[in-house]
Amino acid sequence: MDIAPLHTASPTSAPAPVSPSAEQQAQNRELIQAVHAINAAELFGEDSELTFALDRKTGRGLIRLVRRKTRELVREVTPEDVLSLADARQREDG
Secondary structure (H helix, E strand, O other), X not given: XXXXXXXXXXXXXXXXXXXXXXXXXHHHHHHHHHHHHHHHXXXXXXXXXXXXXXXXXXXXXXXXXXXXXXXXXXEEEOHHHHHXXXXXXXXXXX
């Protein structure tokens, strides 16, 4: 006797990651460099740092301010703010 479930779950597939355009890749590289520069300067103090992650759906960079020890999210930061901070920091060192 064959017993099959009444409702079979169809396999769900994860959304396919978006392949970022060459322009988006260049912007992400610039953001990563800015994040490194800001973290090296400890602009948010010793206890916090910026992290960069790639949004697989959009291909855009996500920047978050987190506590170093706990990895707790403090807030999200816009790419524009990160680039502006890094640019201001570079001009100060200039």
